[in-house]
Amino acid sequence: MEVTNRYITIKSPLDDEEPKESDFELKTSPLALSVSPGSSDVIVKNLYVSIDPYQLNRMKSFSSSHKAISYAAAIAPGDEIDAYGVAKVVASGNPEFEKDDLVVGLISWGEYTVLKEGTMFRKFDPLGFPLSYQVGILGFSGLTAYGGFFEVCKPKKGERVFVSAASGSVGNLVGQYAKLFGCYVVGCAGSKEKVALLKAKLGFDDAFNYKEEPDLKSTLKKYFPDGIDIYFDNVGSEMLEAAVENMNTFGRVAVCGVISEYIDARKRAAPNMLDVVYKRIKIQGFLAADLMNVYSDFISTTVDHLRTGNLHVVEDISSGLESFPSAFIGLFRGHNTGKKMVKLADE
Amino acid sequence: MEVTNRYITIKSPLDDEEPKESDFELKTSPLALSVSPGSSDVIVKNLYVSIDPYQLNRMKSFSSSHKAISYAAAIAPGDEIDAYGVAKVVASGNPEFEKDDLVVGLISWGEYTVLKEGTMFRKFDPLGFPLSYQVGILGFSGLTAYGGFFEVCKPKKGERVFVSAASGSVGNLVGQYAKLFGCYVVGCAGSKEKVALLKAKLGFDDAFNYKEEPDLKSTLKKYFPDGIDIYFDNVGSEMLEAAVENMNTFGRVAVCGVISEYIDARKRAAPNMLDVVYKRIKIQGFLAADLMNVYSDFISTTVDHLRTGNLHVVEDISSGLESFPSAFIGLFRGHNTGKKMVKLADE
Missing domain, CATH: 3.40.50.720 (NAD(P)-binding Rossmann-like Domain)
Structure with missing residues (x-):
């Protein structure tokens, strides 16, 4: 089966100004929802995608962020924008993943993502919490x-x-x-x-x-x-x-x-x-x-506090692919309260 | 025996400008070179006095330094200027010190200093090195x-x-x-x-x-x-x-x-x-x-390096009480090379 994957990208580098709607465009490309023999790709349908201010640095011609760490590398105009989020496997050439597995990791500002072997993603147990928690409080925002x-x-x-x-x-x-x-x-x-x-x-x-x-x-x-x-x-x-x-x-x-x-x-x-x-x-x-050494402490402490009701979850969720630009731009205008993310599909 | 103690002080606060000769004045006061019965004062003749840039902050009307630590407290116009240095005891009411002991600690920009009980000074062993080393390489500059x-x-x-x-x-x-x-x-x-x-x-x-x-x-x-x-x-x-x-x-x-x-x-x-x-x-x-925890390491390592000739001592010594202002001013004009100090008297 082939679909038309829709995704958001930037038109040109975003240098030294607040981002605006016209900096972004929606693109499409055909995507086969199956994996070629011999490929270890995992194709996922994106569910929740994290919206983070630091992505603006990636969208610039030059930033200290670009050389720092893979997830802060430069994003070129036209490229898919990778971002932390939760997705569901639709096809897999990797024996560790199968259809309908839930994964968390670097997906994209799009409806589907093709996850290559060696990139950052893994299966997870929702532990009885909403999937959106994986993007914020139990994800990188929480760990940070x-x-x-x-x-x-x-x-x-x-x-x-x-x-x-x-x-x-x-x-x-x-x-x-x-x-x-x-x-x-x-x-x-x-x-x-x-x-x-x-x-x-x-x-x-x-x-x-x-x-x-x-x-x-x-x-x-x-x-x-x-x-x-x-x-x-x-x-x-x-x-x-x-x-x-x-x-x-x-x-x-x-x-x-x-x-x-x-x-x-x-x-x-x-x-x-x-x-x-x-x-x-x-x-x-x-x-x-750099804080992976406290990851298991972070998860166990946070889960305990969530279960006792001591920790409150504040999320700010936009819906649909078209909402990516405004969700992102809103970060720099103080529009969000709590963890900003875009929801693309129900589980 | 009574002497006329000569010392250097500031005329007014030194705010927001490079210090200059006319900011300082030489004052005198009579000083008995004996200690009253019951007093624990130690009277010393100053030999070498450290000249440090941070003292400029103490001479200002306001500085972050004033509340930080006793040796960085404000210096009021007319007051004696305390500074790290080496001196020799001329009279003592403190049983731990006697005439001709060498001491290192907070003395002053003057010929003599009256050291009160509870202030920072102690006897020291020169370890065969020149006395000036106590002011620089084996003193606070070295520890810093x-x-x-x-x-x-x-x-x-x-x-x-x-x-x-x-x-x-x-x-x-x-x-x-x-x-x-x-x-x-x-x-x-x-x-x-x-x-x-x-x-x-x-x-x-x-x-x-x-x-x-x-x-x-x-x-x-x-x-x-x-x-x-x-x-x-x-x-x-x-x-x-x-x-x-x-x-x-x-x-x-x-x-x-x-x-x-x-x-x-x-x-x-x-x-x-x-x-x-x-x-x-x-x-x-x-x-x-804050680094006193490494003091003994500092001394043993530094003494070893000095004895093997691996560590070079660079000192810049002015002579006489009148040289305090120019020695100090020179720090901000790049005149000194290595540890700046004023020598007031021979041992």
């Missing part, structure tokens, strides 16, 4: 939050934690893990509704709307009169500068994302390095891929 | 270089190390320790003569004069075609930005000093945080005071 917080920040109970983009896919989980661990947590987000969610539902001790704060240094001073011990940074720029100024001795900054710089390379943070020296601050970049 | 390199940078043999202000008190030792450990080391300094010293005498693999390099990013690319693993930062600003751009995956930056910011708070580094994330770079501020 868990490993970034526990391994990079090395928290102690009672420490004071600040999280930016706190209603985002990673930030909301960092805050929740930090609270469950016994830290004092303040988050910032970009709307009144998001701030209310952090405080009322996710258990943050406090939260504020950064768009209403003209002087972030004073704002952080107000929310952290005793200083910040840990800053989980998803945004960079002025927020990083303000956090460093308000940091305590031996404070730690985990740099997870720099969304300010993704859309404007000139928006660089210039933190006060005298603070870094005299307060012995550590600023550490990291990627989830 | 040794601990900063081994504990903060955590080097592996064969790694590529870049040192800024490499002919300075700390930088020259970092480069020498790194070479002796088995790293590839490039330093930068501010004159042809300093560059020659690094290459010809101190064993650096290469060195360059940053004043002749209009584009530091390209310069570092040229000297490190395979990237930088460790950057020992004494200067901040554009050099830090250029180093981060040229850093390898899992690179480490030890931020020891930020001399660019000491003299101009606007000269802040704005390193590319995308590099920090994707290359998983760690930027870590530190102070020698």
Whole structure:
């Protein structure tokens, strides 16, 4: 059987500006839903695809991301865009996979993906949870939050934690893990509704709307009169500068994302390095891929918290192939709350 | 016996500009060279006093340094300026010290210092070395270089190390320790003569004069075609930005000093945080005071290297009380080579 596979790609590199609908186009190509003899390909139907800000770096002509790690390599115009997600096997030349198996790994912004041997995908057990959990809380967003917080920040109970983009896919989980661990947590987000969610539902001790704060240094001073011990940074720029100024001795900054710089390379943070020296601050970049050593801890702790109802899942799911561009663009305009993904088909 | 103690102080806070001779004045006060009954004071005659750039932060109205640690507290106009150095006891009310003992610790920019109980000073054994070694290579400069390199940078043999202000008190030792450990080391300094010293005498693999390099990013690319693993930062600003751009995956930056910011708070580094994330770079501020856990290793290793002649001592000694201002000012104009100190008297 042959189908017409529809997928989304970029028309040209997306350099130094916010992405917009016209940067993307829908393409089609014929796809046989069977595997040639001797091939080890696995053909999958995509169900849920993760939408992540870092993909913007891949869409640029040049970015530090391109050489860093395979899943952050450059995406050329016209190419399929690979992304983390959940899919169902429709045909397999690989003896380890058979029709109707559920897999998680690098699929694509399309209806179907041909998974080559040696690329990142595996079968999984949903453990009784919705499939979408594999994309967010039990996927890379969860691992990034868990490993970034526990391994990079090395928290102690009672420490004071600040999280930016706190209603985002990673930030909301960092805050929740930090609270469950016994830290004092303040988050910032970009709307009144998001701030209310952090405080009322996710258990943050406090939260504020950064768009209403003209002087972030004073704002952080107000929310952290005793200083910040840990800053989980998803945004960079002025927020990083303000956090460093308000940091305590031996404070730690985990740099997870720099969304300010993704859309404007000139928006660089210039933190006060005298603070870094005299307060012995550590600023550490990291990627989830380096945190596989805590993967089994992450899964067991997270599953426990989910089952007891201590951890809340915040998902923001768009539907249908056509929604990829707006879902992605929305990340840079603060439209999403929690884990953004696109649902392409029912299980 | 009473003497007239002469000492140097500042006339007013030194804010946001290079220090100059007229910022300082010589003061005098009568000093009895005997201790009142019941007092535990130790009165010392100062022999060698360390001259360090960080003292400029103490002389400002406001600095991150002031609250950090006692030896970086603010210095008010008119006050004695405490500084690390070597002195000889002339009178003691403390049973642990007696006349003619040599001590090392926080003395002052003056001819005599009254050391109060509970302040930082102790007797020492010169181990057959000149007394000046206690101020530099066997003092805080040495500990900063040794601990900063081994504990903060955590080097592996064969790694590529870049040192800024490499002919300075700390930088020259970092480069020498790194070479002796088995790293590839490039330093930068501010004159042809300093560059020659690094290459010809101190064993650096290469060195360059940053004043002749209009584009530091390209310069570092040229000297490190395979990237930088460790950057020992004494200067901040554009050099830090250029180093981060040229850093390898899992690179480490030890931020020891930020001399660019000491003299101009606007000269802040704005390193590319995308590099920090994707290359998983760690930027870590530190102070020698936190490195006491390696003190005995530092002393035994350094003494061994000194006795075998593997480690070269570079000192830059001014003579006499009147030389304090010019010795200090010279640090910010690149006048010193190696450890800067003032000698006040013979042993």
